[in-house]
Amino acid sequence: MSTAPTHEADVVIVGAGISGLIAARTVLAAGLTPVVLEADDRVGGRILTQDALPGLPVELGAQWIGDTHHRMFALAAELGVPTYPQYDDGETSYDLAGSGVLRQSEFHSRFAGELAELEKVFRLLDELAAEVPPEAPWLAPAAAEWDSVTAGAWYDGQGLSPVARTLLEICTVGILAVPTVEVSFLHLLFTIQTCGVTSELFAESEGGAQTTRFVGGTGEIPRRLADLVAEHLVLQAPVQLIEHGADQVTVTCRGGLVARGRRVIVTLSPTLAGRIMYDPPLPGVRDQLTQRLPNASAMKAFFIYDEPFWRADGLNGQLISDVGPARMSNDTCLPGDDHGVILLFLEGEQARTYGRLPHDERRAALTAELVRHFGDKAARPECYVDGEWADRQWTRGCYNANCGPLVWTTFGQALAAPIGAIHWAGTDTATQWSAYMEGAVEAGERAARAVIAELT
Ligand SMILES: Cc1cc2nc3c(=O)[nH]c(=O)nc-3n(C[C@H](O)[C@H](O)[C@H](O)COP(=O)(O)OP(=O)(O)OC[C@H]3O[C@@H](n4cnc5c(N)ncnc54)[C@H](O)[C@@H]3O)c2cc1C
Structure with missing residues (x-):
């Protein structure tokens, strides 16, 4: 007994x-x-702060809050956890739909038309999402129609150029952590509606949901x-x-x-x-x-260097790419600490493929991607840490369902x-x-x- x-x-x-x-x-x-x-x-x-080096915590789980996360701001204040802004100075590095590695300024001027296409789709998504009641998405006037197609199929029907379509996929997988063909279009609209508007969600540079971090870690x-x-x-x-x-x-x-x-x-x-x-x-x-x-499929990988060398090159530590294992990255240095920390996201198919590789192979593939975007110094991290979530018995995948x-x-x-x-x-x-x-x-x-x- x-x-x-x-x-x-x-x-x-x-x-x-x-x-x-x-x-x-x-x-x-x-x-x-x-x-x-x-x-x-x-x-x-799904919040997991872990020391990568003594006194240098990284977030294997949730990391940021955004300006409209009012409950979280209030909670942090009540619990006495100070916050600090996400670093966002410098240019993003792109490599999309065969563009080769380009800095933000060059990418934006070369693909201005494609970015305008994307903007149009975002405006349309905002309009449609506004019709979805977040507490009852099935009551949206066109719920039956929107729920019978995938977000991917709807995107494919927008007549976008390869650069715009690729960027849209990357932005969306960055939120849903599954390929857009796995998700109903109604669910995508619900997601947008629960967060406000697309600009809150799909911010290309940091912004939206990722403006602020917690001192000492989430x-x-x-x-x-x-x-x-x-x-x-x-x-x-x-x-x-x-x-x-x-x-x-x-x-x-x-x-x-x-x-x-x-x-x-x-x-x-x-x-x-x-x-x-x-x-x-x-x-x-x-x-x-x-x-x-x-549950979706995402994991995070951190490269820690003796300094944030990319900043001196005018880069913000962010990459957006459809070439390597990670589609996006971030500068996640800690204020008051000299180390340079880059976070790479593996999301959707990337998390599934690379997440199942032996640790060293995953690290090598990610290193090669960083070197392409940020130069040879990226090949010499002091430390590397990553965190799988599908294998965790009490989570079995993330970010969400x-x-x-x-x-x-x-x-x-x-x-x-x-x-x-x-x-x-x-x-x-x-x-x-x-x-x-x-x-x-x-x-x-x-x-x-x-x-x-x-x-x-
Ligand atoms: C890699 C990653 C990055 C993220 N980034 C962000 C971010 O930057 N900003 C943001 O706002 N959100 C982010 N999120 C999402 C955020 O972490 C979650 O939305 C939030 O933490 C979910 O909290 P929850 O309490 O709803 O669920 P959970 O955190 O999943 O809590 C459920 C709890 O139940 C426990 N449990 C499971 N099974 C059982 C059982 N049978 N019996 C008892 N207990 C059980 C689990 O161990 C867990 O502690 C991220 C998540 C991940 C994984």
Whole structure:
């Protein structure tokens, strides 16, 4: 017989990512007792700050917030985590659709017409996205039509030149982390709508969602939140079974630990939420939804040099390319530290292909790409770090989950709607900045408020 303890609480919260921690804090502030069950041996989930060198942290997970991430700015201020702006001086290096490596000024003057084409598509996307209600995308006037084509097919139908089409694909995969042929056009419009407008999302240079970073690393946010609910947090408690009735839940973890409460808030990505066993079983529509919401494919790779040598060459450390393994990069140096840090993104097919290579082969391929854009000095990093997410048992892919064709219109209503005593949170259920930390906070607060209203 198991000797594992039983926790009694008002609200059981599954997952100690930022959404679960926010839900716990909100429940606690309302005078109710939460217990947070986290599978991993740490909090933070898709936020993971790790030292690349002593005192030099890099973000293997979430890194930036943007100017309209108001909840995150407020949270950082409340938790006493200062922020600083993303470095953005200098030119981006391009290599697109056979252009060869070109600096931004030359690329922009040579391809001004193509960039104007792109701008037109962005304006059209903004217009169409404005018709999508973020809390119910299936109610958009043209939902059926938009959900029956992929974003890729819609892009292909815009008559774009190769440079414009390639750039559009790179910008979009940079957000969705899957090829645009895997995502419904309605989902793309929903994503734009939850973030405001395309200029918030698709900023070619830094901007939009990537203006600001946290002193000490993003990991400071979940760490400090966890301190506030420390007495109510259980690590290494993977939830396997949720038994639920009208006003009670019994949540059982691997190893036998049990938590009992009146409500449960599940904050996992939909696909992981679907791997928990529910008794009684959930309605078929909910399970069919979670069967169809795969986590995307992205990973980050960091090269650390003794100095940011590219800055002296007038470059900002960003590349945009369809040639090598990484489609984009960033200067992610730390203020007050002399090291030069470049972050390369592997997203969509690149993450799948290069993520599965042996570490040294991946590093060599990425090094070659950096050298093409930033010169020979790029071949001599002091240190290299990368972080895979598909292999992580409690994440299984990132940045988020994307709906393929017909998912929103057929199953979307089951995404966030509570089922009896079970409530759903996590960034994928958000209506503002879904897929981002901002969305995780919104969803955690929304689910907690709903539960508080039911219990008080
Ligand atoms: C590489 C990368 C880069 C990113 N960049 C940014 C960025 O720059 N800006 C931004 O805003 N966002 C970014 N994001 C997205 C951001 O990290 C997420 O939107 C946010 O952290 C999600 O929080 P969450 O609480 O909803 O989910 P999660 O962080 O996934 O939390 C879910 C928690 O549940 C736990 N769990 C899983 N299964 C179980 C189980 N069975 N039982 C108990 N616990 C379980 C997990 O361990 C995890 O801790 C990035 C993500 C990644 C991975």
